[in-house]
Amino acid sequence: MDTKETEILGEIKSKFKVDGRIRRGQRMWISTDKNKLMDVCTWLKDRGFIHLSAVSVTDWLDEGIYELTYHLWSYDDNILVTVKTKIDRDNPAVNSVEPIWEESAQIHERELHELFGVKFKGNSDLSPLFLEDQKDMHPFRKDFDWREYVREKFYNKENKRETIYYD
Amino acid sequence: MINEMEPSLKGTEYDLYFGPAHPGSGNFGVKLKIDGEIVVSARADPGYLHRGFEKLMEYRTPIQNAVLSDRLCILEPLNWNLIHAEAVDELMGIDIPERAKYIRVIMAELSRIQSHIIWYGVFSIGTGFDTGFKMAFGYRDYILDLFELITGGRVYPAGYLCPGGVRRDFPNCARDKILKVLDKMDEMVKLEELENPALGARAKGVGVLKVKDAIRLGATGPVLRGSGMKTDVRKDESYEIYDKLDFEIPVRKDGDAYARYWIGIEEMKQSIKIVKQALKELPKGEVIDSAWKKPKLSVKMPEDEVYVRNEVARGEAAVYMVSDGGSTPYRCKIRGPDFLHMIPVLEYLLKGAQIADVPAIYWSLNICPADMDR
Numbered sequence: 001m002d003t004k005e006t007e008i009l010g011e012i013k014s015k016f017k018v019d020g021r022i023r024r025g026q027r028m029w030i031s032t033d034k035n036k037l038m039d040v041c042t043w044l045k046d047r048g049f050i051h052l053s054a055v056s057v058t059d060w061l062d063e064g065i066y067e068l069t070y071h072l073w074s075y076d077d078n079i080l081v082t083v084k085t086k087i088d089r090d091n092p093a094v095n096s097v098e099p100i101w102e103e104s105a106q107i108h109e110r111e112l113h114e115l116f117g118v119k120f121k122g123n124s125d126l127s128p129l130f131l132e133d134q135k136d137m138h139p140f141r142k143d144f145d146w147r148e149y150v151r152e153k154f155y156n157k158e159n160k161r162e163t164i165y166y167d
Numbered sequence: 168m169i170n171e172m173e174p175s176l177k178g179t180e181y182d183l184y185f186g187p188a189h190p191g192s193g194n195f196g197v198k199l200k201i202d203g204e205i206v207v208s209a210r211a212d213p214g215y216l217h218r219g220f221e222k223l224m225e226y227r228t229p230i231q232n233a234v235l236s237d238r239l240c241i242l243e244p245l246n247w248n249l250i251h252a253e254a255v256d257e258l259m260g261i262d263i264p265e266r267a268k269y270i271r272v273i274m275a276e277l278s279r280i281q282s283h284i285i286w287y288g289v290f291s292i293g294t295g296f297d298t299g300f301k302m303a304f305g306y307r308d309y310i311l312d313l314f315e316l317i318t319g320g321r322v323y324p325a326g327y328l329c330p331g332g333v334r335r336d337f338p339n340c341a342r343d344k345i346l347k348v349l350d351k352m353d354e355m356v357k358l359e360e361l362e363n364p365a366l367g368a369r370a371k372g373v374g375v376l377k378v379k380d381a382i383r384l385g386a387t388g389p390v391l392r393g394s395g396m397k398t399d400v401r402k403d404e405s406y407e408i409y410d411k412l413d414f415e416i417p418v419r420k421d422g423d424a425y426a427r428y429w430i431g432i433e434e435m436k437q438s439i440k441i442v443k444q445a446l447k448e449l450p451k452g453e454v455i456d457s458a459w460k461k462p463k464l465s466v467k468m469p470e471d472e473v474y475v476r477n478e479v480a481r482g483e484a485a486v487y488m489v490s491d492g493g494s495t496p497y498r499c500k501i502r503g504p505d506f507l508h509m510i511p512v513l514e515y516l517l518k519g520a521q522i523a524d525v526p527a528i529y530w531s532l533n534i535c536p537a538d539m540d541r
Contacts, residue, residue, distance in 0.1 A: 026404055027474065053476070056487050056500035071474055071487065072504075075396070078403045082474060103511040104385030111506075117269055130214035130540060140222050 006075050008047065015042055028081045037085050038095050041070065045100050048074040049081055052101040055108035057116045061142040064089045066118060070097065087118070096120035116139040174460035180207065185525060187215050195509065195536040197529075201522060209517035211510045215538040229255045230462045233326030234494070239501065240538040241322070242285050245278035246312075246479040247538070248328040253406060254419070254475045254486040254499075255330035259468055264453040266405045267332030273445045274328060275407075276438040276467050280352055281310040282480035283431045283438075286533045287359055290428055293526035294369040299359075306355040309348045317341055331459025342446060342508070349439050356439070359432050370425040373514045374528035377422055384515055385507035386481025389434065389533055393427035395420040400478035412444050431533070434480075465494040481505055503536040503538030510539070 005022045012030065013020055016039065020030040032040050049072035058067040070083040087094050097105045099122065108118040114129050117138040131139070139146060155162045179202075188197035194215035200207045220239060222230050236251035239246040249271055256263060284307045291299025311321045317337060318324035327334050376386065378394040391398060399416045401409040417433030419426035468490040476485045482504030489498040507531070516528050 023473075029472075051387075052385065053483065053485055054487065054502040056498070058489050058498045069487065069500075071485070073476075075403075078473060080404075080476070092228055102383045103384075103515070104383065104507060107385070107507065107510050113281060130217040132214065139219065146219075146222065 005079060008077070008079065008081075011047075012040070012043070015043065026079050029084065030081060031084045031163060034087055035093060037083070038097070038100075040083060041097050041100050044072055044081060044083070048076045050101075051075060052097070052104045052108065053080070055112060057112050057118060057140075059089070059116065059140070059142045061089075066092050066116065068094060068118070088145050092117060093119040093121060096122040098123050114138070117141070118166065140160075181429065183522070187212075187530070188532065192455050193534065193536040195534070195539070197513065197517065199517065199522075199525070204522050206517050206520050206522060209514045211514055213536070213540055216536050218541065220541045221499055221501055225497055226495060228464060228494050229325070229330050229466065229468070229496075230464070232499075233329040237323040237325060238537070239503070239541065240479070240481075240535050242535050242537075243278045243282040243480050244323050245274045245318075245328060246282075246477065247484070248324060248326060249275050249407075249481070250475060250484050250486050251478040252328045252330050253477065254488045255468075256475055257473045257475055258471055258488055258490055259330070259466075261456050261459070263332045263456055265450050266336075266452045267454045269445050269449045270337065270454060271328050271332045272407050272409065272412075273442050274324075274333075274448075276441045276445075277310055277313060277345070277348075279480045280435050280438045280442075281307045282531075283435045284310075284355065286431050286480070287428075290431075290527075290530040291366070293530040294366055296366055297444065299366075302355070302358060306351060309351045313341075313344060313348055316344065329455075329459070329462075332453070332455035334455070336454045342449075343440065345446060347444060352435065352439055356432060356435055361434075364461045366428075367425060369524075369527050370428055370531065371423060373424045373524045374520065374531060375421070375423045376512070376516060380515065381422070381512070384511040386482070386512050387504050387507070388478065388480075389427055389430045390482065390508055390512065392416065392418050393430045394422035400476050400483055404476060406475075406477065408445070411448075412441050414441050424527045427533070452490075467492065467494055468496070477479075479504065481535060481538070482508065484538070501538075501541050503541060505532075505535050505539040506541075508532045508539075509534055510534070 005028055009020050009022060009028060016036055018030055018032045022028050026027045032070060051073040053071040053073050056069045059085045060067060066089050068085050072081045075123050096109055106123060107121050107144060110126055110129050115138055151165055155165050173509040183201050184196060185199055187194055196212040198212055223324040233251060236247050239247040256265055284303045288300045288303030315321045318327040335527045376394050378396050381391050381394040395418060397416055397418045402416060414437045417430050419429055470490055473490040474487045476483060484504055485502035487500035488496050491497040521527060
């Protein structure tokens with residue numbers, strides 16, 4: 001049976017030669033190369049995926065990569081497509097999708113820039129959002145030990161009552 | 168006008184801080200640049216409630232996260248309980264009992280009603296109608312009493328809607344009490360619907376959001392429906408038992424603060440309808456999957472990833488959960504509707520508005536700083 005999901009997946013596979021699978025009804029996962037990301041996203045936007053639900057980063061520490069995921073929703077077809085792409089963890093830079101989804105993409109990327117340190121090339125405003133006095137550190141990275149950070153910053157080793165935190 | 172007539176009366180440009188110390192703004196601030204009476208530009212200043220849930224959840228097991236997920240939004244903890252539970256259910260392939268699904272929907276809808284009542288309350292007080300605020304918080308307490316009876320907590324249910332089902336069954340008296348409270352809610356809706364000329368004058372034609380802009384700015388839920396887009400996750404992508412229930416999606420075309428206010432009232436009516444239907448058809452049986460009856464501290468999750476969407480009172484909420492085969496999620500991205508509503512949408516609507524309209528615009532968006540900052 002030809003559903004909307006298989007139809008869209010077939011179209012995008014033949015056009016961009018990307019991997020993709022249908023996880024269940026209304027859910028589709030596409031993995032693409034970093035260089036093809038903008039083309040794939042532009043095509044999907046024109047195909048009806050006008051709502052950018054979320055952008056996320058998964059930090060795969062052992063493999064040394066960041067996996068970016070863009071969750072797109074189509075109000076016409078009622079399908080969610082997740083576009084995944086991998087970038088280098090040591091030099092995390094990727095093109096911004098702000099030209100495609102405008103403000104909603106801009107704010108998601110600004111958050112990820114602060115928490116993971118991903119540089120989105122072409123984003124109009126990547127100034128700090130949530131955190132205060134935390135320059136050059138990205139607390140959502142897997143190698144950021146927040147317990148250690150809190151101990152160093154907020155507790156006093158000399159204070160007897162707080163020695164419990166150091167053992 | 169006055170500026171044109173008399174140069175000496177011309178105002179200067181100045182900065183105004185709306186929040187975080189403003190009563191009612193929540194833990195959130197907007198920096199307004201004002202020229203005379205007109206807002207030239209607005210810049211949101213979030214982060215006062217940033218607790219880093221996404222990181223905290225990476226260190227905890229699903230049972231612990233269920234309790235943590237309460238705190239995602241102060242005003243509707245049960246809805247966030249539900250979405251976390253659904254994410255774990257889908258990731259681990261748990262098939263939850265039918266009765267649990269009904270209880271989940273009843274609790275989520277009751278939570279939606281009380282959240283919309285708060286919305287009405289803060290919108291009233293923001294526009295100078297103090298009675299509305301006191302009415303709203305009085306009626307909300309009836310639902311909080313129900314929550315205390317059923318979950319044990321008035322505001323925070325402590326993970327009542329947990330992975331595998333719900334923590335415990337309804338007490339015997341719950342059904343009658345819920346029906347009685349729903350009668351009270353009907354009363355509240357009637358009070359809200361009374362024609363209030365002052366509120367209309369403050370809200371009509373204020374903060375107009377066109378549907379094209381709403382989509383561009385990432386608006387969802389009541390804000391998007393107030394702009395004329397007929398969409399609701401409960402219908403588009405039905406979860407739990409919503410496909411078996413009969414309810415409407417209220418839509419208004421105007422896109423102003425008054426339209427959003429009306430969406431809130433209409434949605435309350437629909438939620439009352441849903442709870443009544445679900446109570447009528449509530450089946451008997453178990454309320455939690457047998458494997459989860461005694462919560463184990465360490466349960467291995469299969470290596471997979473899921474993206475679960477729900478309709479909470481404020482709009483589209485989503486959880487993206489990735490597991491690498493361990494007992495805690497490897498990554499848990501939480502998408503709060505107010506992250507979009509309170510930064511891009513609010514900044515856009517405030518630009519060019521009159522300073523007196525700022526509260527009406529601000530509270531018409533059904534804001535909650537907790538699920539923005541996470």
